[in-house]
Amino acid sequence: MTQSELIRQIKAKRSFLCVGLDTDLEKIPKFLLDTEDPLFEFNKQIIDATRQYCVAYKPNTAFFEAYGEKGWRSLQRTVEYIGKEHFIIADAKRGDIGNTSERYAKAFFEQMPCDAITIAPYMGSDSVKPFLNFEGKWAIILALTSNPGAEDFEMQNIGGKMLFEKVLETSKNWGSAENTMYVVGATRPELFQAVRKIVPNHFLLVPGVGAQGGSLADVCKYGLNSNIGLLINASRSIIYASAGQDFAEKATEEAKKMAEEMQQYV
């Protein structure tokens, strides 16, 4: 999906919500465990329940890999089920030397119809650039993540700035705002100003609103740009809103609530 198509979707729905599919067999409603492919069955119902309120889905590959070959198949089915109207992010945190990154790109951009992959930037330019060679596909580079461990390296001082700022500055010219986004967590909203100084035009994928405690208003205050420029992810607060028969309706309610909160900004 191109940047202009993504913006069009956001404006049409007045939502920049991304629903994270961290699908956990220990958390999904028990009655789904009897189906032939519970991971997919749960995702399918969540997707149907939320698609009108969100513009993106973000399956977390770890939750599928944990079930081996079968889990990988559930992931493939999920991505195919989502379809072309939503921006699909493989939350895979990949990144390796050139010829290997190219293989990861093929896994998610060709074998699966994903639009984007999350990438760990530690290994530098040649580990990221192979993801930028696919028309209409995106690399979403980790900048400042929402977890406590972000303080260990991402927030360390490196030549007068923090490592995540160095990552933004160095990587923003590897591609462009048309094929690169950044992960910036909602749990440290005061740092969005620093991010926007370096990458005013890039889309940011923002985890940490909801279960992790980040606030949508705070993120929007400093993170919005003229193209919206934000995809706000919520996973657990939507997909596990209920563990009962009503899980899909409750997911709809939560997604709708978030989308309505977003309307004022679009």
Place this chain on the structure above:
Amino acid sequence: MTQSELIRQIKAKRSFLCVGLDTDLEKIPKFLLDTEDPLFEFNKQIIDATRQYCVAYKPNTAFFEAYGEKGWRSLQRTVEYIGKEHFIIADAKRGDIGNTSERYAKAFFEQMPCDAITIAPYMGSDSVKPFLNFEGKWAIILALTSNPGAEDFEMQNIGGKMLFEKVLETSKNWGSAENTMYVVGATRPELFQAVRKIVPNHFLLVPGVGAQGGSLADVCKYGLNSNIGLLINASRSIIYASAGQDFAEKATEEAKKMAEEMQQYV
């Protein structure tokens, strides 16, 4: 596999060679493409051809994921075929927030019988620690990689040291030399002294000897410790030594040559 068992294997074979399985359908002998599972068939023959000369195998997960569900199955079969006498490294470069990293650990430590996973440390402590909670299993943390992009961040100055030194210092106490190793590339052997100052007792996984130009003698000069403490990886120089009918024999020759070069150090 425990540290003492790994050391025992190294001493018995007088080799600390790791064979990297970067299995690429475009590079394996053409006649294998007609078999039912070419990725596995190639790996099987390479494993049989090299197992007496190496102590570890390192399947590169990207090359399997690129073929989706079927590739994942080839990876599973490969890991199971290697067996318990070799140290098995899932070269997967994973790492994410705690509950997600735990799922990656389950994927490779429980669904597959791998001994170790390579981990990108960018996200900090809570992205790495979940891998350290599995008895006899290892996290192999990226420190200084062998690619050109290592200069972008890993070698940047951060408070008077390089980022990879900061990673070593910060992470060495998350676990111990019994469950943590580090990736240190052979392409910058002069930096092994800096590494050994910080982690004298940890095993180092060393890519970059062979096709990437690093030298075994240089790495051993500064990298060896009293327990050997090195796993030297070679991928392409062994597995693609020939693309003909004799690929397995040529792989044996290359592995044997490297193992013989290692004998003097064990």
